[in-house]
Amino acid sequence: MSSRMDKLLSLFEEKDYYSVSELARKLSVSEMTIRRYLNDLADRKLINRTHGGAARIKTLNYEPVFKEREEFAPREKREIARAAASLVQDGQIIAIDTGTTCSFIPQFLSDKKITVVTNSLRVMSECVAKENIKLLIPPGIMRSHEGSIYGTETVDYLSRFHFDVFFMGVGGIDENAGLTDYSLEDVSVKQTLIRNSLTLVTLADSSKINRITFAKISNLDEMDILITNRKLSAAMNDCLDKADVRVVLAAMEEENEFGVVKENIRHL
Secondary structure, three states, X not given: OOHHHHHHHHXXXXXXXXXXXXXXXXXXXXXXXXXXXXXXXXXXXOEEEEOOEEEEOOOOOOOOOHHHHHOOOHHHHHXXXXXXXXXXXXXXXXXXXXXXXXXXXXXXXXXXXXEXXXXXXXXXXXXXXXXXXXXXXXXXXXXXXXOEEEOHHHHHHXXXXXXXXEEEEOOEEEOOOEXXXXXXXXXXXXXXXXXXXXXXXXXXXXXXXXXXOOEEEEOHHHOOEXXXXXXXXXXXXXXXXXXXXXXXXXXXXXXXOOOOEEEOOOOO
């Protein structure tokens, strides 16, 4: 590895995310060169490549705080949430998970008369102002840094209901490990909602693909739909196809190696 790439990689020890333009300024090279370096590092699993930049790879049990994750790839997450909301039909009862991507979903539900159940404080705050949404809030213990509610009371309350769709966030998706997350407490809530839902829709930006985190949520074949922002590898596509999982690509402008953006077609 060149000294310049060594320096580039060392920057991610100081900060979790950098844009291409920021890295180009720090290393005094062109943005095209930075993109080439980032793609090389991502191919070697040393960083996670994102739209317009890159992020540090974390350990299995490291969960960034909500605010930190909220600032990572917000445009991708918003478009994934938009695609998720388009699946909701009038009159449905839906469950919305915690997490930054799921927190965008209510923004796109203004035209649908539905019931929402969630253990996410952020989702609750988005739904409260919408007259078309009937909101059910479970009891429990609050994880302040995440803004989620968990615990035995939460699980007991949620187990009393059945849902048309559960929109779930994850820490990672892997061919062998399945769907995983960082927190055992949140996983127990997710598993309850999975059992009581007719359809499981997983929301995951490209940084979550081929990643394994601490606690297992479920096998891949328990998932009905995966919404992400980039095309998957042939191996992952084959694995999901065998698990009978439908893959939806959110509409997204992708940046090529020359810095030119192009729009993907949304498959819904």
